[in-house]
Amino acid sequence: MKDLSKVEKINKVIEEYLNANSSLTIVPVKELMPAFIKAGIFVKDIKKGLPIRLILRELDASNQLDLIPRVHAERHGEHTYWYFVPASATVPETPYKQEKKKLENDAIAIRLNSDETYVISLCDEVLSLKANRQKRFDFLLGDLHKNGKTQTMLPVDAYYEELQLVIEYKEIQNYRPLAVVDKDEDEEENENTKTLSREEQRRIYDERRAKVLPENEISMIVISYSDFEYDDKNKIKRNKESDLKIVQKALKDFR
Template identity: 80%
Template sequence: MKDHSKIEKINKVVEEYFNTNASLTIVPVKDLMPAFIKAGIFAKDVKKGLPIRLILRELDAEDQLALIPFVHTERHGEHTYWYFVPANVPAPDAPYKQEKKKPENDPIAIRLNSDETYVIALCDKVLSLTSDRQKRFPFLLGDLHKNGKKQTMLPVDAYYEELQLVVEYKEIQNFRPVTGFDKNKDEDEEEEEERTKTVSREEQRRIYDERRAKVLPENDISLVVISYSDFEYDDKNKIIRNEENDLKIVQKALKDFL
């Protein structure tokens, strides 16, 4: 991150915000956009906080998030949710409660109860290991950003360092477009669209899946892909959960690592 003066201004605005609002312990970064604009850090807001998210993602990619000590992230699947918390305060141990969203439409709740989360938990159980979820590697990169210079490190669903193993869970959208699947699009997805408007999200997903399958083995990391179709599933392509049977399916998929 080259413009450290902007980082200093951001820190000053966030610090003043929490000094003024002492009762708050966590706030979505987009809520501070009016204060950032007033301070002259940004000229205007775009896509509900995209300007500040772009800076945070750049710092994240360069492992420099510590430059803004107020940042708190919640990572769910391929999605990152960005918040500010008061400095020197322990990070929240529970997901941020989205007060204005209905529980059934809360993307964090949906992710925590997703088939991906369920299957990776089964993998952890079968392997008797705790996976590093949404692990990113410096050699596994997305396409160039619009500036033609930067690339974002792509996440994997689960990484087992002890086994040098990555497990990817594939839902129906990994195989074909799904109408309405993106209706709860999150912050990272909006930013990705800003970078890849010339490519459909389905095509981008396919390209990145193929990139993982090629690059991981080249770096001596095994890849196991588990699909929704390996399980019994309903008419919405969601797993009909039967843990006893599902564990057997996962054991078969991971047999080479037991």
């Protein structure tokens, strides 16, 4: 690309947009067209983002796409879909749907946008390593299944093999008061028998991780939503600069 003056302006607009919308983990390039126009980079939008796509195609053809660090190209045969991904988010491993979906009905989007994903991404950045997310160990098992024979391997939020370190992120549900739930009378020979609530089962498995992992020479660090500034829904407000400092302090013995 001969004229790189627009690239600097484009990068500035992208960073400003992503910083102002820190909850986003991926953004179709067309969404930034109003910001690009306001910054004077383009005069008007054409075909929902064509001006920025033309620049990205030109950079791609000349192997200069790295000049825009936040860009992510999703290639499908002859077609390429363009997105911007913030530094705090992981590049999606599964195709991002072009059509707009309701977040509550999109499990992948919910996962990518979760506080857990955000915090583990910060841990990756602090440690300069990439976590093995939802790692399972054959020595870390849940309770026996109803058949009395099999057990499920319990996942951990993040595992860093190089450091023999597990990081668990705890949301508000990990701290809710325990409750006991009655089973239906026709399911029990003794109507006074109780079953564990979801909260109590979660608590038991959290304690099991804390006990079993060190027994297998793996350290475990717990990072809680309450370590950060959070809103009235107990969601992290996501100020990356201050959040990084919190994570750095939590991981000071492993940096």
